[in-house]
Amino acid sequence: MNQLLPLIGVFSYLSLLTVGGGMAAFPELKYLTVDVHHWVNFPQLIHLYSIGQMAPGPNMMMIAAIGQWVAGPVGAIVVTAAFFLPTGLLTLLVGRLWVRLADWPWKASIQRGLGPVSIGLLLAGVMSIAKGAITGWESIAIAAVVFGAILLARVNPIPLIALAAVVGAYAFR
Amino acid sequence: MSDITAGEGAPATAQDAPPSILAIFLAFLSIGATSFGGGVVAYLRSALVGRHRWVDDETFIELLSICQSLPGLNASNMAILVGDRLRGTSGAAAALVGICLPGGLMMVAAAIAYGAAHSQGNVVDGMLHGVSAAAVGMVLAVSLQLGFKTLKNYADLVFVALTIIGVEVFHLSVLVVLAGVGALAIFWYRPGGASKDGALFAGTLRFLDGTAARLSRSKGKDKTGKDKKTGGHP
Structure with a gap:
């Protein structure tokens, strides 16, 4: 129970980093949950993140799993609220102001400037997760096949991930 | 109703006949439960612009551009912005809870299952x-x-x-x-x-x-x- 306050602090901070997508916060998510608070170890975090990619809805719902793990159902609720409320309130506010900002010339500059930075954050997030998930030629092969199938053929990733689980059960024994 | 036709015609605006809080919650709950495979925004678009006609395509793109320059996930931010347009703050809250609930419950179940399965080898x-x-x-x-x-x-x-x-x-x-x-x-x-x-x-x-x-x-x-x-x- 005494973990609830750190959970709130960590996940409301992380939510402010998710510019461009949840992946942008992954390096900091790893640092805070694994290295600082020891709520999960790195393989567990990567497993939860990967399972979370299969869940529907906003793609960072894996945070609820960390909350559940650390402090039970209350933890799951607290983490989810901490993760969605700060940015949610900001969005609500800016959404209402946006109409008035229509003629503000810096609006386009902010949108245009943050675009490439958010792509950089996403790619840095991918690198962080790859450090734990890519361990040898088997995992490189799985990642490459999924990468190619999604980029070139726009295949739905769910069957691919299920297939990777089966391949993994044989390849990583 | 496919989203190809969504941009045409006169979609109902928020002022026309705002849906009830329950309708908003259920609409986002169903998106939150079915949007497997990433790309929630595409699901949002076909449901909100196409099926429900709660926003038109132009508004959807405009709201999406707000989300993309703010922190927060696009899916949850879009739920908040559309919910707010339809029914103010309570609409935004209903939409946010709806879209997060199914995935959140699944991840809690996954966490419990993972803890149990992990010791098995x-x-x-x-x-x-x-x-x-x-x-x-x-x-x-x-x-x-x-x-x-x-x-x-x-x-x-x-x-x-x-x-x-x-x-x-x-x-x-x-x-x-x-x-x-x-x-x-x-x-x-x-x-x-x-x-x-x-x-x-x-x-x-x-x-x-x-x-x-x-x-x-x-x-x-x-x-x-x-x-x-x-x-x-x-």
Whole structure:
């Protein structure tokens, strides 16, 4: 129970980093949950993140799993609220102001400037997760096949991930 | 109702007949329960613009652009903005809870199952290792798809590189990198500054559109009808 306050602090901070997508916060998510608070170890975090990619809805719902793990159902609720409320309130506010900002010339500059930075954050997030998930030629092969199938053929990733689980059960024994 | 027709006609506006809080909650709950495979934004668009006609396509794109320059996930931010337009703060809250609830419950169940299964040995470990490797391929593909659309000039590549170097090489806090490189990039594209247009990856996008079209034609059964243009956001 005494973990609830750190959970709130960590996940409301992380939510402010998710510019461009949840992946942008992954390096900091790893640092805070694994290295600082020891709520999960790195393989567990990567497993939860990967399972979370299969869940529907906003793609960072894996945070609820960390909350559940650390402090039970209350933890799951607290983490989810901490993760969605700060940015949610900001969005609500800016959404209402946006109409008035229509003629503000810096609006386009902010949108245009943050675009490439958010792509950089996403790619840095991918690198962080790859450090734990890519361990040898088997995992490189799985990642490459999924990468190619999604980029070139726009295949739905769910069957691919299920297939990777089966391949993994044989390849990583 | 497919989203191809959604931009035409006169979609009901929020002022016309605002849906009830319950209707908003249920609509977002069903999106939150069915949007498997990433690209929640595409599901949102076909439901909100197409099926329910709660916002028109132009408004949807405008709201999406607000989400993309703010922290927070696109899916949850879109739920908040559309919910707010329909029914104010309580509409926004109903939409947010609705879209998060199914995935959240599934992840709580997954956490419990993972804790139980993990002690049983290495088959589960192997499966999760495979899933993790697949997830790397998936998030890289989705990030690049988005990148090819977002990055338009060589300067953008510099900002991407600076961001990655800051986070991965110097291990700076994401917040510091966001503030530093973000400010630099915003200043670069300041009013009257560098041109915001460019076509750096136009050829790449055409090529990928082509391969996807050819492969889905030859497969002949990919008729999900989802608009991938607004989807695929990680």
